[in-house]
Amino acid sequence: xxxxxxxxxxxWGLALVALATTFAQTADAHHSFGKFDMGKLTAITGxxxxxxxxxxxxxxxxxxxxxxxTTEQWALVGSSPNMMSRWGWNASDxxxxxxxxxxxxPGRDGSxxxxxxxxFTAKGKILGDPAGSTGQALxxxxxxxxxxxxxxxxx
Amino acid sequence: MIDIxxxxxxxxxxxxxxxxxxxxxxxxxxxxAGRAQQTAETPxxxxxxAEQAKAWQEIANRPDFWQGxxxxxxxxADNFTTPPDYTPSALAYIKAYKPAEDSPFTNCKPLGxxxxxxxxxxxxxxxQSPGMIALYIETSxxxxxxxxxGRKHTEEPNPSYLGESIGHWEGDTLVVDTTGIAxxxxxQLGRLSEKLRxxxxxxxxxxxxxxxHGPNLRLVERMRLLDFNTLEIQTTLYDDxxxxxxxxxxxxxxxxxxxxxxxxxxxxxxxxxDYLDPTTGKLELNVKDKAQNx
Numbered sequence: 001x002x003x004x005x006x007x008x009x010x011x012w013g014l015a016l017v018a019l020a021t022t023f024a025q026t027a028d029a030h031h032s033f034g035k036f037d038m039g040k041l042t043a044i045t046g047x048x049x050x051x052x053x054x055x056x057x058x059x060x061x062x063x064x065x066x067x068x069x070t071t072e073q074w075a076l077v078g079s080s081p082n083m084m085s086r087w088g089w090n091a092s093d094x095x096x097x098x099x100x101x102x103x104x105x106p107g108r109d110g111s112x113x114x115x116x117x118x119x120f121t122a123k124g125k126i127l128g129d130p131a132g133s134t135g136q137a138l139x140x141x142x143x144x145x146x147x148x149x150x151x152x153x154x155x
Numbered sequence: 156m157i158d159i160x161x162x163x164x165x166x167x168x169x170x171x172x173x174x175x176x177x178x179x180x181x182x183x184x185x186x187x188a189g190r191a192q193q194t195a196e197t198p199x200x201x202x203x204x205a206e207q208a209k210a211w212q213e214i215a216n217r218p219d220f221w222q223g224x225x226x227x228x229x230x231x232a233d234n235f236t237t238p239p240d241y242t243p244s245a246l247a248y249i250k251a252y253k254p255a256e257d258s259p260f261t262n263c264k265p266l267g268x269x270x271x272x273x274x275x276x277x278x279x280x281x282x283q284s285p286g287m288i289a290l291y292i293e294t295s296x297x298x299x300x301x302x303x304x305g306r307k308h309t310e311e312p313n314p315s316y317l318g319e320s321i322g323h324w325e326g327d328t329l330v331v332d333t334t335g336i337a338x339x340x341x342x343q344l345g346r347l348s349e350k351l352r353x354x355x356x357x358x359x360x361x362x363x364x365x366x367x368h369g370p371n372l373r374l375v376e377r378m379r380l381l382d383f384n385t386l387e388i389q390t391t392l393y394d395d396x397x398x399x400x401x402x403x404x405x406x407x408x409x410x411x412x413x414x415x416x417x418x419x420x421x422x423x424x425x426x427x428x429d430y431l432d433p434t435t436g437k438l439e440l441n442v443k444d445k446a447q448n449x
Contacts, residue, residue, distance in 0.1 A: 052426060054425055054426035055263075055422055055423060055424045055425060055426065056263060056424050056426070057426065059426070079276075080276070080277070080422075082276075082277050082293060082420050082422060083276050083277060085416075085420070086416040086417070130276065133276075134228065134275075135226050135227045135228040135229070135275035135276065135410070136226075136228045136410060138226060138275070138276055138277075139226035139228070139278070139410050139412045139417060141414070141416060
């Protein structure tokens with residue numbers, strides 16, 4: 001990429017605005033949106049139990065250790081491998097046992113499920129989930145991603 | 156599900172008579188199976204090398220649908236900005252229709268025509284050989300076979316998700332006529348007005364009226380290049396169980412991608428869960444929310 005930091009920041013800003021306002025344009029209709037609060041972002045940090053690279057959706061199961069000492073299992077759904085591979089994802093990016101942080105749209109009903117927005121991998125790779133992107137954006141290649149988690153940290 | 160009556164379906168009496176005659180015909184066929192098979196259709200004859208070369212040459216002169224792939228840039232659902240002239244049964248269906256909480260196709264079942272081409276996010280690719288154009292639709296991993304050899308539709312095509320497609324060129328426009336679409340293909344027959352749509356619903360299919368189509372649903376697609384990078388497909392729906400006259404949908408646009416990331420990939424749908432319930436560890440299929448019983 002030949003982007004300058006400023007144009008990157010601007011485009012990321014634009015992407016956020018686009019995300020907030022034009023969800024109706026989303027391309028990934030295989031996706032179930034009914035379960036998730038798309039207006040809310042939560043940062044989940046934990047250990048990967050399972051990463052399933054499968055259609056129609058990828059699945060990321062994360063064990064989260066809470067501040068009170070208990071553990072909780074979060075089931076996170078991502079886009080299809082077809083879309084994700086075009087946005088720089090690789091099946092080998094996430095492995096069981098990895099420490100990981102994920103920005104997710106959490107379950108509407110408060111249960112520990114989420115729709116993946118951005119993954120911050122153990123190796124420092126940052127991957128944006130294409131769900132909710134326009135066809136034009138998907139054809140244009142990987143999105144700009146934030147440098148650190150944007151969601152409210154889950155404790 | 157509410158059934159929309161199909162006026163063109165055969166009447167029971169007609170069907171009974173036909174049933175009897177058809178059984179007789181079947182018996183005759185069974186007795187004389189060998190000869191019947193030979194006369195059932197004209198035997199296929201291979202093209203000569205010269206004919207084949209000529210056919211390829213004609214293909215070379217067609218508009219370039221072939222380089223790279225095509226990515227949908229239109230919204231998934233059709234807008235139905237101009238309200239269709241609905242039949243009374245369709246109006247009754249719409250009146251009773253309750254918008255589903257969720258999209259009707261989060262599972263692995265094929266969507267079928269016409270909706271399958273609406274799902275963006277993954278590209279489509281055209282291939283061609285003499286007498287046939289193939290269109291691979293990655294988002295369902297299915298390929299349409301569009302016959303361009305001048306044939307006519309079969310009288311009673313067996314139902315299939317993509318239907319029976321026959322194409323011909325009108326100048327630079329590829330016109331594709333499709334019949335024989337399976338009864339359970341995903342079909343949008345309209346859209347709820349803005350004020351009837353659920354508030355704060357981020358789903359791309361918010362307010363979409365899904366429903367059954369009639370057995371004689373016919374699609375006529377007009378495909379043309381607006382410029383090198385843009386393909387337009389305009390589809391007209393013929394279904395007299397729903398529309399009093401054929402309904403022309405607004406054209407959809409597709410953008411060409413020639414980079415490697417836009418190349419077609421395998422789509423094998425294997426993981427049919429909607430979401431995993433972390434408390435029970437069980438897969439939840441969430442079928443109650445489906446717009447159609449898929």
